[in-house]
Structure formats: structure tokens, C-alpha cells
Amino acid sequence: MLDLIEPALFAILTIGIVSAGVGVVLANRITTSALLMAFTFLNIAGMFVLLGAETVAMFQVLIYVGAITVLILYGVMFTPQSARPYGLFFQTQKYWAALFVVPIAIFVAFVGSVGFHDSATVGAKGGDLMPLATSVFRDFAFPFEVASVLLLAAMVGAIVLVKRDED
Amino acid sequence: MPVGPFGIDPAIWAPLRLVIAVLLVVGLVFNGALAQIYLERKIQAVIQDRLGPLHTGPWGLLQTFADAIKLLGKEDIRARLTDKWFFLAAPSIVFSPMLASYVVIPFAPGIVGADLNVGLLYLTTLGSMTVLGIVIAGWASNNKYSLIGGLRSAGQLISYEVPQIVSLVTVVLVVGTLSMVGIAESQPGWQLNFLVLPLAFVTYFIAGLAETNRAPFDLPEAESELVAGFLTEYSGMRWAIFFLAEYGEVTVVSSIVTTLWFGAWHGPFVEVFPLLGVLWFTLKTYFFVLVFMWIRATLPRLRIDQLMSLCWKVLIPLTLTNLVVTATLLLVFPNTVLPVAIANWILLAAFVLVLPYVQRRRLVALRERLRTAA
Numbered sequence: 001m002l003d004l005i006e007p008a009l010f011a012i013l014t015i016g017i018v019s020a021g022v023g024v025v026l027a028n029r030i031t032t033s034a035l036l037m038a039f040t041f042l043n044i045a046g047m048f049v050l051l052g053a054e055t056v057a058m059f060q061v062l063i064y065v066g067a068i069t070v071l072i073l074y075g076v077m078f079t080p081q082s083a084r085p086y087g088l089f090f091q092t093q094k095y096w097a098a099l100f101v102v103p104i105a106i107f108v109a110f111v112g113s114v115g116f117h118d119s120a121t122v123g124a125k126g127g128d129l130m131p132l133a134t135s136v137f138r139d140f141a142f143p144f145e146v147a148s149v150l151l152l153a154a155m156v157g158a159i160v161l162v163k164r165d166e167d
Numbered sequence: 168m169p170v171g172p173f174g175i176d177p178a179i180w181a182p183l184r185l186v187i188a189v190l191l192v193v194g195l196v197f198n199g200a201l202a203q204i205y206l207e208r209k210i211q212a213v214i215q216d217r218l219g220p221l222h223t224g225p226w227g228l229l230q231t232f233a234d235a236i237k238l239l240g241k242e243d244i245r246a247r248l249t250d251k252w253f254f255l256a257a258p259s260i261v262f263s264p265m266l267a268s269y270v271v272i273p274f275a276p277g278i279v280g281a282d283l284n285v286g287l288l289y290l291t292t293l294g295s296m297t298v299l300g301i302v303i304a305g306w307a308s309n310n311k312y313s314l315i316g317g318l319r320s321a322g323q324l325i326s327y328e329v330p331q332i333v334s335l336v337t338v339v340l341v342v343g344t345l346s347m348v349g350i351a352e353s354q355p356g357w358q359l360n361f362l363v364l365p366l367a368f369v370t371y372f373i374a375g376l377a378e379t380n381r382a383p384f385d386l387p388e389a390e391s392e393l394v395a396g397f398l399t400e401y402s403g404m405r406w407a408i409f410f411l412a413e414y415g416e417v418t419v420v421s422s423i424v425t426t427l428w429f430g431a432w433h434g435p436f437v438e439v440f441p442l443l444g445v446l447w448f449t450l451k452t453y454f455f456v457l458v459f460m461w462i463r464a465t466l467p468r469l470r471i472d473q474l475m476s477l478c479w480k481v482l483i484p485l486t487l488t489n490l491v492v493t494a495t496l497l498l499v500f501p502n503t504v505l506p507v508a509i510a511n512w513i514l515l516a517a518f519v520l521v522l523p524y525v526q527r528r529r530l531v532a533l534r535e536r537l538r539t540a541a
Binding site for chain 2: 035
């Protein structure tokens with residue numbers, strides 16, 4: 001019976017990710033989309049836990065649900081909206097979208113069914129804190145620092161761009 | 168047939184343990200909130216030279232029970248123009264992360280929901296999820312006061328998360344583990360982390376006050392400016408759930424303080440009777456809950472710009488300095504924490520002595536400017 005729990009959790013999380021992802025695209029109001037996106041992030045964090053990567057799952061929730069979704073909601077609330085609900089996505093683009101989506105879906109299904117049978121990539125149980133820490137702060141310390149300096153420069157640039165001249 | 172604890176089959180024991188644990192925690196949160204509301208009223212009454220609740224039951228002890236029954240019996244009101252699903256979901260989104268926090272809190276040796284190796288990270292993660300519920304509550308209420316309250320809360324919580332997490336990281340550097348049980352076990356007897364890292368404790372406590380929306384940081388629900396902030400449109404049990412979540416958060420923050428700086432369950436005779444750890448843990452935690460209430464009754468509320476400047480100009484530089492100093496000293500002297508302790512006490516003294524001086528200088532400069540402008 002206990003062997004069934006992991007596939008069952010996987011199924012629940014997959015349904016959550018896919019249905020919330022569809023909801024993000026289909027929802028009429030942009031706040032609903034933002035909240036459904038938060039739900040998708042939560043389910044992806046659950047996937048990381050299933051894979052034995054608790055630290056990544058925690059950071060996923062901390063950064064994406066706790067910070068980024070709230071910032072998106074902030075942006076949405078301060079942006080003027082039209083009074084009626086709008087559905088731009090399914091007026092002109094759906095045939096073009098189908099043209100691109102179907103081949104990619106077939107490709108993903110093919111790769112998923114053929115590849116990823118290597119059990120060594122799946123069975124990484126037993127905590128990911130130490131591997132994560134050593135890879136970020138020892139093996140890839142220099143790229144990590146370069147990326148953080150780049151992000152800092154981008155952030156300072158963004159602040160300079162949006163700052164008004166009044167004071 | 169395999170036999171687990173109490174002679175029960177492990178396949179039955181695992182779900183049974185889950186049910187017992189969840190019921191215990193729900194009971195803890197509900198009764199804790201009742202006790203804390205009573206304590207809050209009595210302590211504020213003592214500090215303000217009043218008597219507090221007196222007539223319902225002996226010493227007014229049953230007053231909070233009467234209030235709880237009143238809240239349960241109230242009509243569930245929802246204004247027509249609110250956003251139905253978000254309005255209904257917001258209290259649960261605030262309440263459930265708080266409830267989930269109790270999984271990793273070490274009450275006594277062996278009495279812990281799960282000893283996660285990322286326990287501390289788990290607690291900060293759940294703390295950050297509360298923002299989402301409060302923003303949703305503010306937005307779904309379709310009320311300008313609620314919206315301002317929700318947005319204030321988001322700004323406040325996201326800002327104060329930074330000094331909070333950096334303070335926690337300082338402790339983790341010294342202890343060397345993120346597991347709550349590991350941190351508790353690392354400070355037996357008198358080797359409390361508080362003696363090593365007092366500054367991290369003070370900065371975490373200030374950030375924790377802001378994280379739980381308690382006075383003097385209760386701007387999201389500032390009743391003199393915003394009616395009741397994000398709570399304006401809520402009533403009855405939904406309103407009560409927000410308050411249960413707030414008191415639960417206060418308990419969680421106090422438990423984190425107890426575990427990280429004050430030795431969790433450690434106390435006299437715990438080695439002989441492990442269950443006694445629950446008593447020591449509860450006493451220490453409730454001491455900090457009382458400090459929360461004492462601060463609420465003593466300090467006036469901050470303005471929003473003062474709140475932000477305290478976080479970004481004082482707490483974040485201070486905690487980052489503390490982190491760098493601690494990390495450097497730990498690298499230079501890997502075998503002793505004495506240099507870290509000395510540096511931390513010096514920084515704390517500087518914080519306590521220099522900050523009022525700087526504030527007074529700024530006030531004098533401000534008055535000077537106003538006088539010349541007039």
C-alpha cells in the first residue's frame with residue numbers, strides 16, 4: 001500500500017501543475033492568472049520534494065510564491081484595467097499557436113517515453129543541502145558571483161530608469 | 168505481522184500518528200490563541216493601570232471563551248461586490264502555512280513532527296507564504312482600506328524577511344546545521360546561543376515583530392488610519408481565523424527564538440524525564456509571547472516611512488555586518504566561538520548606544536530645517 005503513495009502524489013501534483021497552468025492561460029482576469037501561477041509554483045515545489053530535493057523546493061516557494069507572485073500582484077493592481085473581462089488570447093492566435101504547440105507536444109511526449117529511464121538520475125534521495133552548497137559556493141563560485149554582480153547591475157539600472165527627476 | 172510503537176501495526180501507526188499530531192497542533196493553536204488573548208488583555212490592563220476582564224468566570228478567565236462562542240455564532244457576512252472565491256480562500260491561505268510550521272518545532276527530545284534537515288529554511292518559507300493570503304484578502308475585499316492594508320503588509324513582510332533570514336543564517340553558521348532538532352541539541356546546559364549571538368537575537372526579534380504584524384509594526388491593520396486594514400470586510404469566524412493565524416505566528420516566532428537562542432527543551436531534569444522538556448519549552452516560548460505583549464502595550468506605532476527606513480537603513484546593514492564578521496571570525500578561529508561572542512556583544516552595544524544618538528541628531532536637523540523654512 002505504501003508503494004502507491006508516491007505515484008498517487010505524483011499524479012495529484014501533475015494534475016495540479018497542468019490544470020493550474022491551463023487556468024493561467026484561460027482565466028479572464030489577470031489577478032486570477034497570477035494566483036493560479038502561484039499554485040503551479042507550489043505544485044512544482046511538491047515535485048522537487050518527491051525527487052528528494054527539499055532545499056530547492058523550499059527556495060522555490062520562498063522566492064516564487066512568497067516574493068515574485070506578490071510583486072506581480074502588486075504590478076497588476078497598480079496597472080489600470082478595463083472594466084469588462086477580456087480574452088485576447090483566443091481571438092486571432094489560436095491556429096498559429098496550435099501549429100507550434102502540436103509538434104512540440106509530440107516531441108516532448110516522444111522524449112519522455114524514450115529517455116529518462118536512467119534510474120541513477122531519479123534516485124538522488126537523502127538531502128540535497130550539501131551538494132547544492134558545495135556546487136554554488138565551491139565548484140561554481142566564480143560563475144555564481146559573476147551572475148550576482150550582473151543581476152545587481154541590472155537592478156541598479158532598473159531603479160535609475162524608473163526614478164523620476166523631481167527630487 | 169510487524170509490531171510498531173504501542174504494539175500497533177506500522178501501516179496503521181503512520182496515519183494514526185499523523186491524525187494525532189494534527190489534532191494536537193490544532194488544539195494547541197486554538198487553546199493557545201484563547202490563552203494569549205486573555206494574557207494580552209490582562210497584561211495591557213496591568214500596564215495601563217486597569218483591571219481587565221473580571222466578571223466572566225474567576226478572574227475573568229472565561230471571557231475569551233465567551234468571545235469565541237460569540238464569534239462562532241455570528242452570521243457569515245460577505246459584501247456583494249467582493250471577489251467571492253478569493254475572499255473565502257484568503258483566511259485559509261493565511262492559516263495553513265502557520266499550522267504547517269508546527270511540523271518542525273522541537274517540543275522535547277523525541278517529540279517533534281519531523282526532523283527535516285532543512286527545518287529552519289522550511290519555517291522561513293512558510294512565514295513568507297502568509298503575505299500571499301494577506302494581499303489576496305486586501306484585494307478581494309474590494310475596499311480601498313483593505314487594499315492599502317494588504318499592500319502595506321506585502322511591502323513590510325518582503326522587506327523584513329531580509330534581516331530576518333540573515334539573522335538566522337548567522338546562527339546557522341555558528342551551529343552548522345539547519346535542522347531544528349540539531350540546533351536544539353547543540354546548546355546543552357548553559358551554552359546558549361544567546362550568549363554567543365545576542366545581536367542576531369535582537370535583530371531577529373525586531374524582524375519577527377514585523378513579520379507577525381504586531382505592534383509597533385501593525386501598520387497593515389492600523390485601526391486609527393485604515394479602519395482595520397485587510398480585516399475591514401471580514402467578520403465572524405473568518406475574521407477569527409485571521410486572528411488565530413496571528414497568535415499562532417506569534418507562538419511560532421517565539422518557538423524559533425527559544426530553539427535558536429535559548430536552548431529549546433533544555434532545562435533541569437530533562438535528561439531524567441524527557442517529557443519535562445515540553446514544560447521548559449512552553450515556559451520559554453510563553454516568556455517571549457509575554458515580551459511581544461509588553462512591547463505592544465509600551466511602544467507607539469511607527470509611520471510607514473519610518474518602518475521602511477528602519478529596515479533598509481539600520482537592520483539590513485547591521486545584520487549583514489554581523490554576518491560578515493561572524494563568518495570571518497569563524498574561519499580565522501575554527502575551534503572557539505569566543506571571538507564571535509565578543510564581536511557580537513560589541514556590535515550589540517554599538518547598536519543600542521549609537522542608534523538613539525543618531526536619531527536625536529536627525530531630529531535636531533529636521534527641526535532646524537523646519538525653522539528656517541517657516
